[in-house]
Amino acid sequence: MKHAPDVFNAQCPSREVLTHVTSKWGVLVLAALADRTHRFSELRRRIDGVSEKMLAQTLAVLETDGFVLRTAYPEVPPRVEYQLTPLGREVARKVGGLVEWIEGNLARVEKVRAA
Amino acid sequence: MKHAPDVFNAQCPSREVLTHVTSKWGVLVLAALADRTHRFSELRRRIDGVSEKMLAQTLAVLETDGFVLRTAYPEVPPRVEYQLTPLGREVARKVGGLVEWIEGNLARVEKVRAA
DNA sequence: CAGTATCCTATCGGATACTG
DNA sequence: CAGTATCCGATAGGATACTG
Numbered sequence: 616m617k618h619a620p621d622v623f624n625a626q627c628p629s630r631e632v633l634t635h636v637t638s639k640w641g642v643l644v645l646a647a648l649a650d651r652t653h654r655f656s657e658l659r660r661r662i663d664g665v666s667e668k669m670l671a672q673t674l675a676v677l678e679t680d681g682f683v684l685r686t687a688y689p690e691v692p693p694r695v696e697y698q699l700t701p702l703g704r705e706v707a708r709k710v711g712g713l714v715e716w717i718e719g720n721l722a723r724v725e726k727v728r729a730a
Numbered sequence: 731m732k733h734a735p736d737v738f739n740a741q742c743p744s745r746e747v748l749t750h751v752t753s754k755w756g757v758l759v760l761a762a763l764a765d766r767t768h769r770f771s772e773l774r775r776r777i778d779g780v781s782e783k784m785l786a787q788t789l790a791v792l793e794t795d796g797f798v799l800r801t802a803y804p805e806v807p808p809r810v811e812y813q814l815t816p817l818g819r820e821v822a823r824k825v826g827g828l829v830e831w832i833e834g835n836l837a838r839v840e841k842v843r844a845a
Numbered sequence: 846c847a848g849t850a851t852c853c854t855a856t857c858g859g860a861t862a863c864t865g
Numbered sequence: 866c867a868g869t870a871t872c873c874g875a876t877a878g879g880a881t882a883c884t885g
Contacts, residue, residue, distance in 0.1 A: 620833040623758065625779035629836045633829065637752040639857085643738065655867055664740035666859055671868065681842030692866045693865080702838060709828040714748065716824050718735040721744045723817060727796030754877085770847055781879055786848065807846040808885080 635680055640665050640673040646714050649707040652698040750795055755780050755788040761829050764822040767813040
């Protein structure tokens with residue numbers, strides 16, 4: 616039997632997954648898709664500051680990891696929808712918990728910072 | 731009254747805090763300190779792959795945000811201990827939840843990836 | 846031991862232009 | 866609309882040397 620996954624070990628695959636999930640835009644993509652399915656342009660607008668390039672790249676990585684499902688409709692103009700997979704919904708819940716804590720406790724953090 | 735904190739808004743201070751907490755080494759520092767207080771060199775060894783520079787930088791940021799408490803003992807040789815503040819323990823719990831999910835479900839992720 | 850300072854490279858990531 | 870391709874500057878981050 617192999618070793619148990621350990622993010623503290625740089626060689627462990629779990630470290631890579633952690634990096635993807637906690638990447639600058641990965642967190643926000645997961646949080647956005649936790650609410651509902653989005654089209655590419657909707658995500659672009661929702662996630663303030665993300666460039667097309669990084670959004671596409673982030674989505675591709677999360678799709679490879681099996682967290683995001685990409686569905687392209689054969690229409691003109693093209694329409695592509697992104698949604699979470701069952702696996703993606705689970706991580707997204709964890710990520711969402713973190714995001715909500717930060718939003719809910721921002722005032723406390725800013726108070727400490729001032730001191 | 732001001733707007734509610736919103737990480738989707740690039741200008742919102744919560745976005746910055748999110749970045750610090752989910753930074754490459756920030757996640758691992760919080761997870762390590764969630765277990766117990768660590769000295770600098772202990773963290774360096776525990777967090778495989780981190781350089782002195784990035785560890786020091788990450789600790790400084792988390793200290794400014796009020797998540798980490800740094801205690802230097804006036805001894806020779808110097809001894810410095812890092813521990814979580816009450817605020818830090820709260821975020822660390824959220825971060826830990828994410829880390830544990832990833833470690834616990836790595837096999838599922840890798841199975842999907844292969845497909 | 847616990848850093849800081851310096852140097853240098855690699856990757857991140859934004860702006861722009863182009864395509865099916 | 867939903868990308869891809871390219872260029873390029875900013876930042877992350879490693880290696881090494883030095884200090885209190």
